[in-house]
Amino acid sequence: MxxxxxxxxxxxxxxxxxxxxxxxxxxxxxxxxxxxxxxxxxxxxxxxxxxxxxxxxxxxxxxxxxxxxxxxxxxxxxxxxxxxxxxxxxxxxxxxxxGGREERAREMAAELLKVGIPGAFEGALKYVGNPDLISRTHFARYLVETGRCSDTNDVFRKYLADGKPGYVPHRxxxxxxxxxxxxxxxxxxxxxxxxxxxxxxxxxxxxxxxxxxxxxxxxxxxxxxxxxxxxxxxxxxxxxxxxxxxxxxxxxxxxxxxxxxxxxxxxxxxxxxxxxxxxxxxxxxxx
CATH class of the missing domain: 3.20.20.140 (Metal-dependent hydrolases)
Structure with a gap:
């Protein structure tokens, strides 16, 4: 071929x-x-x-x-x-x-609130085409929109990678x-x-x-x-x-x-x- x-x-x-x-x-x-x-x-x-x-x-x-x-x-x-x-x-x-993505997303929003970032779950939802598939990428886009970070890669480095304030593992x-x-x-x-x-x-x-x-x-x-x-x-x-x-x-x-x-x-x-x-x-x- x-x-x-x-x-x-x-x-x-x-x-x-x-x-x-x-x-x-x-x-x-x-x-x-x-x-x-x-x-x-x-x-x-x-x-x-x-x-x-x-x-x-x-x-x-x-x-x-x-x-x-x-x-x-x-x-x-x-x-x-x-x-x-x-x-x-x-x-x-x-x-x-x-099935477990929404629960994980709500936990991520709670962790971000602890470091002074309110409304992250609702903010991420604005970028979600399929609510069953809310993910870290949607949170990253919201944090860029609010000026917390310059781009999505910056968000992952500061907040959403393993060991950072908004990271929640999923099975x-x-x-x-x-x-x-x-x-x-x-x-x-x-x-x-x-x-x-x-x-x-x-x-x-x-x-x-x-x-x-x-x-x-x-x-x-x-x-x-x-x-x-x-x-x-x-x-x-x-x-x-x-x-x-x-x-x-x-x-x-x-x-x-x-x-x-x-x-x-x-x-x-x-x-x-x-x-x-x-x-x-x-x-x-x-x-």
């Missing part, structure tokens, strides 16, 4: 992005994307809109989702691609994963659960942006890859918006070591906030197997 510019990781207003699925499809097509997936956090409610928008843009498309899991006490993200978005077990699992799905939901729905599970898990030791990272593989995971994001050039090489080598297909995705959330625009990443290293080659039969092609 002759595809080089696939973007298989981005977010819409259905989770914590600022553009609609339709606007993302249009932007992807304008930026030369040849295969696109919308991967909202723990939510597949935007998949039909994404599929219709991709068809309208003449853009090949895969279903997608990004599932939050807890591994070794930390939050790790697993991207699912090419699954049946009507699968009952997947839908039920994602609903359960979303997500298990790694095996997330991989099973994806694979049993006919899709492929992919470790998202592994270079972002900075607190993992090499031993913990090896354990993540090993357990992921044992559960039936088949891919890893090698080229993604938060990886450095050195990390492209590191995770290309780990893809080969663990016999995983390689994925590519910008993790685009917003024109104003994201490090990398849709479709603007370097190509995958040539020695890797692109994950879309394993998903050829699941790609929806425009008529």
């Amino acid at each position: 002759n595809i080089s510019n696939a973007d298989l990781h981005c977010h819409s207003t259905v989770s914590d992005g600022t553009l609609s699925p339709e606007a993302l499809a249009e932007r992807a097509r304008a930026n030369g994307v040849e295969l696109w997936a919308l991967t909202d956090h723990d939510e597949i409610g935007g998949q039909q809109r994404a599929r219709d928008a991709a068809r309208a843009q003449g853009l090949p498309h895969l279903t997608g989702v990004e599932i939050s899991v807890t591994f070794a006490g930390e939050t790790v993200h697993i991207v699912g691609l090419g699954f049946d978005d009507r699968d009952e077990a997947l839908c039920q699992g994602l609903a359960a994963t979303r 997500w799905a298990g790694l095996g659960d997330a991989v099973r939901w994806i694979t049993q729905a006919g899709g492929i599970a992919v470790i998202a942006h592994p270079g972002r898990y900075h607190r993992f030791t090499p031993t913990t990272e090896f354990a993540l890859f090993s357990e992921f593989k044992e559960h039936g995971g088949q891919g890893v994001e090698v080229v993604t918006g938060s990886h450095t050039t050195a990390e492209y090489g590191k995770y290309a080598a780990m893809a080969i070591e663990f016999d995983l297909a390689a994925s590519r995705g910008s993790d685009f959330h917003s024109p104003a906030e994201s490090r990398t625009d849709l479709g603007k990443l370097p190509r995958l290293p040539s020695q890797l197997t692109p994950v879309w080659e394993l998903l050829a039969e699941r790609i929806t092609h425009p008529a």
Whole structure:
């Protein structure tokens, strides 16, 4: 399959992005994307809109989702691609994963109040397209709006990262659960942006890859918006070591906030197997 510019990781207003699925499809097509997936956090409610928008843009498309899991006490993200978005077990699992977000958000607002920031829950809600998916990103946008910080990255550094005043941990799905939901729905599970898990030791990272593989995971994001050039090489080598297909995705959330625009990443290293080659039969092609 002759595809080089696939973007298989981005977010819409259905989770914590600022553009609609339709606007993302249009932007992807304008930026030369040849295969696109919308991967909202723990939510597949935007998949039909994404599929219709991709068809309208003449853009090949895969279903997608990004599932939050807890591994070794930390939050790790697993991207699912090419699954049946009507699968009952997947839908039920994602609903359960979303369930604790409001309680966590209210706890975050209470912690921010202790450091002199009132009204954070209500302020964050102004930025939420789907109330079931209120997240730290929505709080960050509110704190930028009120002048507490210069940008969302500044908010995370000062208030919302682990150990900071507004951080509240959340217990997500298990790694095996997330991989099973994806694979049993006919899709492929992919470790998202592994270079972002900075607190993992090499031993913990090896354990993540090993357990992921044992559960039936088949891919890893090698080229993604938060990886450095050195990390492209590191995770290309780990893809080969663990016999995983390689994925590519910008993790685009917003024109104003994201490090990398849709479709603007370097190509995958040539020695890797692109994950879309394993998903050829699941790609929806425009008529």
